[in-house]
Amino acid sequence: MARKVPEINAGSMADISFLLLIFFLVTTTMDVDSGIVRRLPPPPDPTAETPDVKERNVFNVLVNKSDRLFVESRWGDISTLRAEAKEFLANPGNREDLPEKKLETIPFLGEYPVSKGIISLKNDRGTSYDMYIQVQNELTAAVNELRDELSRQKFGVKFSELSQEYTDAIQKAIPMSISEAEPEDIGGTK
């Protein structure tokens, strides 16, 4: 009685979906954007005086046009930069030539000696971007490692696993103090 309905030929379906697939493969990208996050300082106010920063509180990093490092008036090397920056910022032995510390009350941490150290980074116009990023990376790594250590010591977990308020506390205790010098050929007077 009931006649069989003839089956619809779905042979070309595979071709159609292949076409769509290839279209998506071509027009889309898969890369996740990631990078080193920085905040640029606002333009310098010509009337404002330059803040007085003591020599011991500044860690000078210079990169010249042939990608050589000059750290604290000595030739430096990218492989030791991280350790040097860490020692400078933490100043574990309270040395006279390393930055001063200021006791501050921070929630969850209590009184904590916050380092006044600033890393000052300066580069030539001829420095390669790759080298610049390597230096930025090492300096960021130094700060991140210090934060990690403090976090493990105080809360027993990695810095990245802390909840927001603890993260804020650690960030206050170990600020990301990397400043870039004003480029010399722009804004002339400095």
Place this chain on the structure above:
Amino acid sequence: MARFKKEKSGDLPAISTASMPDIIFMLLFFFMVTTTMREVTLKVRNTMPEATEVQKLEKKALVSFIYIGPPYQSNLYGTESRIQLNDSFRTVADIAEFIYTEREARVEADRPLLTTSLKVDREVKMGVVTDVKQELRKVGAFKINYSTRKKAAKSQD
């Protein structure tokens, strides 16, 4: 005799390809979900440097990109590093306008959260990048992100 003949007769049965569309559709959906649309056609080479201390860019809709690198068609545009905004080569002077249009395109509440991502080729000299950064400071686009590829962190200690 007849029985033997019956078994030997005829070609091999065709392999059923009925599930093929399903499989390909699955692939298609996978790609649709995991990828994002390409926004601009790159005109400059963009091999990014590697770094370990990277952070993911949180909200893609709030990011504007500036591409800097040597042009692909070096016979037409030379080998000097160029700045690419949207789909064309621009100069440092155009960056302010670019940032303003990017800001205009966003909702008022989102404007302070705008991030500028610098996609710079690893061989570019810092001079260009410094100029771009100065320009960004002038127009108040302070949040920047040096785009890098993630390198596996080498084990310390």
